[in-house]
Amino acid sequence: MPLPQTAHIVIRNDVADLAALTTAMERMGAEHGMPERSLFQLQVAVDEIVSNVIKYAWPGADAHDIEIRITARHDGVEVEIIDDGRMFDPRDAPKRDKTLPGQRPRPGGVGVRMTKQLVDRIDYARMGDRNHTTLTKLCALGPAASGGGNEQDRT
Amino acid sequence: MSKTALRMEDSHAGPVCILSIGGRIDSGNAEDLLNRLNGFLSSGEKTILLDFREVLYLTSAAFRVLLVATDEAERNAARVVLCGLVGQVRELFEMGGLLEAFTVHGSREDALAAL
Numbered sequence: 001m002p003l004p005q006t007a008h009i010v011i012r013n014d015v016a017d018l019a020a021l022t023t024a025m026e027r028m029g030a031e032h033g034m035p036e037r038s039l040f041q042l043q044v045a046v047d048e049i050v051s052n053v054i055k056y057a058w059p060g061a062d063a064h065d066i067e068i069r070i071t072a073r074h075d076g077v078e079v080e081i082i083d084d085g086r087m088f089d090p091r092d093a094p095k096r097d098k099t100l101p102g103q104r105p106r107p108g109g110v111g112v113r114m115t116k117q118l119v120d121r122i123d124y125a126r127m128g129d130r131n132h133t134t135l136t137k138l139c140a141l142g143p144a145a146s147g148g149g150n151e152q153d154r155t
Numbered sequence: 156m157s158k159t160a161l162r163m164e165d166s167h168a169g170p171v172c173i174l175s176i177g178g179r180i181d182s183g184n185a186e187d188l189l190n191r192l193n194g195f196l197s198s199g200e201k202t203i204l205l206d207f208r209e210v211l212y213l214t215s216a217a218f219r220v221l222l223v224a225t226d227e228a229e230r231n232a233a234r235v236v237l238c239g240l241v242g243q244v245r246e247l248f249e250m251g252g253l254l255e256a257f258t259v260h261g262s263r264e265d266a267l268a269a270l
Binding site: 016037051105113 | 243
């Protein structure tokens with residue numbers, strides 16, 4: 001299968017729709033032979049970002065679409081999350097306050113902190129009235145799935 | 156084993172209330188876990204052991220629930236203790252900086268011996 005290849009799904013701003021995203025990610029992982037550990041880490045990171053969008057991007061309870069583009073490349077997988085909610089650059093998210101000895105951390109910021117460690121790159125752009133958040137996980141995709149064995153590709 | 160569902164099963168070992176958790180904890184079902192934990196606390200349980208051995212996947216929604224439940228337990232003179240954190244799930248606790256935030260034992264047997 002020639003790369004890059006993009007799968008595209010649209011979900012509503014409803015946590016029940018996260019299951020559709022899981023299915024799409026797993027299908028991509030299987031089709032391109034993504035290593036299990038890389039897929040796991042990318043899935044958690046995507047879940048964190050999309051869950052944040054669902055919870056905080058819009059003030060009311062109206063239905064909105066969230067568009068997700070999953071692109072398999074030779075050197076990894078890129079997931080772009082597009083929403084028309086309020087501007088939010090996850091790279092700017094405030095660092096969690098340092099936990100004092102004997103104190104438990106507060107929940108806020110844990111998801112973003114984890115996301116930064118789970119993927120190799122987080123890119124963000126505001127285009128028109130939309131947030132484009134892109135997570136990149138570098139990994140070798142399976143040779144069988146990406147047309148390996150074709151020695152001409154090496155030159 | 157379903158990767159998309161959250162499974163929970165409770166049992167008792169003496170005074171310890173054990174909740175075996177399996178499958179997936181995310182923002183779509185974390186509330187179910189919190190409700191279960193609050194139920195234990197309101198029925199007077201004082202030691203709640205959460206066994207994560209069969210958890211395959213979780214997000215920070217799970218951490219939020221654990222932090223909220225641990226606070227609530229303290230208000231009830233109770234405690235929430237974790238065990239069975241292994242592999243990639245344990246790594247997520249490490250990345251979130253949360254391994255030190257909770258009382259964590261190795262296996263369920265280790266936990267029960269210590270409690």
